[in-house]
Amino acid sequence: MIVLVGFMGGGKTTVGRLLATRLGLPFVDTDDVITTRDGRTVPEIFAADGETAFRDHEEAVIAEVLAGPESVVSLGGGACGRVGTRERLAGHDVVHLRASFAETQRRIGGDPGRPMLARPDLAEIYTARQEVYASVAGRVLDTDGRSAAEIAEFLLAAPVPTHPTEETR
Template identity: 40%
Template sequence: MNRHIVMVGMMGAGKTAIGSELARRLHMPFTDSDAEIEAAAAMSISEIFARDGEAFFRDRETQVLSRILDGPPGVISTGGGAWMQAGNRELIRAHGLSVWLNCDLETLWHRVSQRSTRPLLKTADPKGTLARLIRQRYPVYALADVTFDARADDSIQVAAARLIKLLRRVVPELQETK
């Protein structure tokens, strides 16, 4: 494959977990853009949000995403808000195939409520905030090249295998190994 496969969607949808398994099966490098941002800043995303604010974070996110997309093709996991920026969507379209991991509220809530590292959910009503983000973001996520229903009952391996089958309809030259 001569393009990146870029995972987009809400926090907790499985972008990193499924993306890393997808990369392994396709013999492609895997990059988590949030991890790259944290490494470049030498601090966590929560710390960046607290110290510099969301706008600053989004600027760094675009810079890091641009650098990754300029590299050799691989599977990229993006942060939940990355696809919401029109400039990021243009960058991704120019260099890759976007895949929206569509996931329902209850599954997302079950996954993200286990961790306190989500800066956008540090509110009085985190589940309500998550529901509001879903209403705002899903119409924009739907602009992705491919929509993949991330099922709560799938293992990472089953989800990656289902995603490869779906991607082969769009990119027939994909080669998987077990």
């Protein structure tokens, strides 16, 4: 199981699809699972039920996906904020696709499908989440200036580290 984590706009979904295709594995985007099951978009869930309810559902979906068949998984940008999710990631090949804050903003612009963009403290959230991603990832890959294909190829060629804090650049 390869699990991609990182801030929104880091390339998790795009790189994940490429990795899954190359490896002959299913690709699972946990946000897609949630919206398919719920019948609403992420912004609709946030607006109607609030972020806490969304995160509860997200944590349950992640637990199910991680217990399922081998796949490439993309987690939502805030998913690692839950202790239960962080604990479930232990033992999996977790890759932090790290993009600078400026790069994530360039990539996602004003995407209305991302309710977190409306937060006035978005830069602070980005900074705080970097520590969380680092705490769960066995590999870190800087994505600024790299195409999704380059990132996927690099991850396929790089051996999975034996030490959980080893970084890949």
